[in-house]
Amino acid sequence: xxxxxxxxxxxxxxxxxxxxxxxxxxxxxxxxxxxxxxxxxxxxxxxxxxxxxxxxxxxxxxxxxxxxxxxxxxxxxxxxxxxxxxxxxxxxxxxxxxxxxxxxxxxxxxxxxxxxxxxxxxxxxxxxxxxxxxxxxxxxxxxxxxxxxxxxxxxxxxxxxxxxxxxxxxxxxxxxxxxxxxxxxxxxxxxxxxxxxxxxxxxxxxxxxxxxxxxxxxxxxxxxxxxxxxxxxxxxxxxxxxxxxxxxxxxxxxxxxxxxxxxxxxxxxxxxxxxxxxxxxxxxxxxxxxxxxxxxxxxxxxxxxxxxxxxxxxxxxxxxxxxxxxxxxxxxxxxxxxxxxxxxxxxxxxxxxxxxxxxxxxxxxxxxxxxxxxxxxxxxxxxxxxxxxxxxxxxxxxxxxxxxxxxxxxxxxxxxxxxxxxxxxxxxxxxxxxxxxxxxxxxxxxxxxxxxxxxxxxxxxxxxxxxxxxxxxxxxxxxxxxxxxxxxxxxxxxxxxxxxxxxxxxxxxxxxxxxxxxxxxxxxxxxxxxxxxxxxxxxxxxxxxxxxxxxxxxxxxxxxxxxxxxxxxxxxxxxx
Amino acid sequence: xxxxxxxxxxxxxxxxxxxxxxxxxxxxxxxxxxxxxxxxxxxxxxxxxxxxxxxxxxxxxxxxxxxxxxxxxxxxxxxxxxxxxxxxxxxxxxxxxxxx
Numbered sequence: 163x164x165x166x167x168x169x170x171x172x173x174x175x176x177x178x179x180x181x182x183x184x185x186x187x188x189x190x191x192x193x194x195x196x197x198x199x200x201x202x203x204x205x206x207x208x209x210x211x212x213x214x215x216x217x218x219x220x221x222x223x224x225x226x227x228x229x230x231x232x233x234x235x236x237x238x239x240x241x242x243x244x245x246x247x248x249x250x251x252x253x254x255x256x257x258x259x260x261x262x263x264x265x266x267x268x269x270x271x272x273x274x275x276x277x278x279x280x281x282x283x284x285x286x287x288x289x290x291x292x293x294x295x296x297x298x299x300x301x302x303x304x305x306x307x308x309x310x311x312x313x314x315x316x317x318x319x320x321x322x323x324x325x326x327x328x329x330x331x332x333x334x335x336x337x338x339x340x341x342x343x344x345x346x347x348x349x350x351x352x353x354x355x356x357x358x359x360x361x362x363x364x365x366x367x368x369x370x371x372x373x374x375x376x377x378x379x380x381x382x383x384x385x386x387x388x389x390x391x392x393x394x395x396x397x398x399x400x401x402x403x404x405x406x407x408x409x410x411x412x413x414x415x416x417x418x419x420x421x422x423x424x425x426x427x428x429x430x431x432x433x434x435x436x437x438x439x440x441x442x443x444x445x446x447x448x449x450x451x452x453x454x455x456x457x458x459x460x461x462x463x464x465x466x467x468x469x470x471x472x473x474x475x476x477x478x479x480x481x482x483x484x485x486x487x488x489x490x491x492x493x494x495x496x497x498x499x500x501x502x503x504x505x506x507x508x509x510x511x512x513x514x515x516x517x518x519x520x521x522x523x524x525x526x527x528x529x530x531x532x533x534x535x536x537x538x539x540x541x542x543x544x545x546x547x548x549x550x551x552x553x554x555x556x557x558x559x560x561x562x563x564x565x566x567x568x569x570x571x572x573x574x575x576x577x578x579x580x581x582x583x584x585x586x587x588x589x590x591x592x593x594x595x596x597x598x599x600x601x602x603x604x605x606x607x608x609x610x611x612x613x614x615x616x617x618x619x620x621x622x623x624x625x626x627x628x629x630x631x632x633x634x635x636x637x638x639x640x641x642x643x644x645x646x647x648x649x650x651x652x653x654x655x656x657x658x659x660x661x662x663x664x665x666x667x668x669x670x671x672x673x674x675x676x677x678x679x680x681x682x683x684x685x686x687x688x689x690x691x692x693x694x695x696x697x698x699x700x701x702x703x704x705x706x707x708x709x710x711x712x713x714x715x716x717x718x719x720x721x722x723x724x725x726x727x728x729x730x731x732x733x734x735x736x737x738x
Numbered sequence: 739x740x741x742x743x744x745x746x747x748x749x750x751x752x753x754x755x756x757x758x759x760x761x762x763x764x765x766x767x768x769x770x771x772x773x774x775x776x777x778x779x780x781x782x783x784x785x786x787x788x789x790x791x792x793x794x795x796x797x798x799x800x801x802x803x804x805x806x807x808x809x810x811x812x813x814x815x816x817x818x819x820x821x822x823x824x825x826x827x828x829x830x831x832x833x834x835x836x837x838x
Contacts, residue, residue: 260795267815268816269827271818271822271823271827272767272821272822272823273760273763273822274760277760278803278804279802281802282795282800303800303801
């Protein structure tokens with residue numbers, strides 16, 4: 163992509179330097195050809211055309227001529243100063259203005275042609291070696307021509323001349339009303355068939371918010387983005403929001419984790435957010451969305467990363483003060499320039515305006531981390547659909563830039579308390595979605611935090627209680643009772659009760675052990691005494707056996723003796 | 739009344755694009771108009787923008803042909819076109835009394 167863009171010196175396209183436009187057209191306007199730019203009043207034709215010239219003169223070494231049919235060159239130059247284009251610095255040798263407004267006292271009688279102007283331009287462009295030329299509001303001069311044939315003739319004359327001179331021409335013309343689609347019916351509609359490139363600007367009001375769109379209608383010999391792209395007139399000119407086309411850029415995917423600023427949340431996420439991921443924090447008002455964003459910003463600054471914090475709800479100083487109350491100290495980073503706070507309350511306009519402003523700010527600040535609090539404000543300004551596409555592009559852009567993006571989104575308290583309806587459907591695009599909720603129990607509202615999704619990371623599925631204190635943000639363990647998560651006082655009570663219960667159990671255990679010990683000792687003693695008794699019995703028994711034997715021996719001896727003495731019966735000895 | 743008009747001299751400058759059709763017509767139309775209304779009290783300068791583009795640029799001439807009336811009116815009047823429509827032309831030049 164980059165290699166392609168570096169080749170333009172010989173390329174067939176003349177870069178306009180308009181952010182987004184060169185992307186849509188694949189490099190700019192067709193070089194040496196004519197482009198027609200049509201749009202309603204105030205649609206930004208003149209600014210776009212002048213920006214094309216200024217860019218050419220300043221960056222492409224292509225001097226340009228601006229033929230002003232409508233506004234005087236002085237006024238155009240004055241308007242350009244507002245964009246910091248410094249026309250005076252360039253001087254008429256680089257950008258030459260030709261005042262060609264028909265004077266009010268002009269009387270017309272019969273046919274005329276643009277031969278005089280072209281003769282003059284011929285001389286001027288040769289002298290300046292002009293490469294680019296703008297005819298602003300050609301319709302003004304065409305309107306003076308008596309009939310369609312004459313108009314056509316003069317446009318052909320102009321076109322022929324441009325082609326012959328090899329100039330990159332840009333002709334602007336008004337389209338009737340705001341409806342750019344009807345320009346085919348305009349008197350100069352045939353011009354659209356003649357030119358090589360057609361661009362339509364439209365300016366509409368959607369739900370009270372101005373919305374500018376640009377569409378490339380045709381581009382001969384080139385592919386281009388055919389969709390309508392929102393654009394706005396920003397601080398430095400026209401900026402077109404270009405949606406990344408397929409295969410636009412190979413995104414760098416990082417495995418690096420960045421801290422969320424809350425230690426336990428990092429654990430829940432398995433290490434933190436991915437670098438370059440888009441994180442969405444949804445929740446009802448007061449569920450500490452801003453606090454979590456602040457914690458993230460602080461952690462980023464602590465790592466030494468440049469961070470941009472865009473707050474839509476409150477003033478930058480308010481945010482800093484409020485976050486300081488939960489010991490998130492952003493002021494020092496603001497002082498050393500690492501953090502940039504932007505309060506967007508003052509920005510009015512379409513969601514597109516916000517996006518471009520944020521992009522510009524982030525670019526200026528070279529931010530690596532970006533916080534938008536809350537992104538849901540966008541849907542207020544203009545249509546929901548527009549806000550959605552803007553949010554989509556915000557995420558796309560942040561990813562392409564490798565910026566870690568954290569947005570908060572306010573959920574309507576009146577909407578369902580379920581976690582489903584996140585506004586603008588960013589939730590489907592975000593990589594990590596954290597939902598904050600109030601859990602009402604026992605007359606208390608406590609903050610609960612749940613990770614609804616986190617792509618590519620193992621994450622905790624438990625709802626945790628988020629506690630804000632003057633020492634910081636912490637997540638606590640939760641207790642479950644009867645399938646419900648206990649929080650706040652109930653959790654505290656449960657904790658207390660559980661503590662007491664443990665103590666009782668412990669004491670009981672101890673007591674039991676003592677008792678068992680005692681029983682054991684007693685048994686041992688008894689065993690000992692029984693053993694002694696046993697031994698005594700055994701001794702006694704042995705003694706008894708001995709005495710019996712002795713007596714028996716004596717008896718038999720006595721009998722033998724008696725027998726011997728009697729000497730009568732011999733069987734007695736055999737009986738034995 | 740008649741005497742005063744006789745005294746006024748008309749000075750014209752006509753910017754033409756070479757001999758392009760409209761320009762040639764304008765020269766012819768102006769000449770015949772002067773012949774009809776301003777006999778001996780007019781002067782016509784013809785500037786060819788092809789030959790003298792710088793002058794046309796300085797004078798802010800874009801459309802050809804352009805007729806500029808330098809006098810007698812204080813503010814120069816510009817008339818663009820082949821000068822074929824006599825009525826508006828005379829009006830612009832302040833000669834419509836004659837035509838009427």
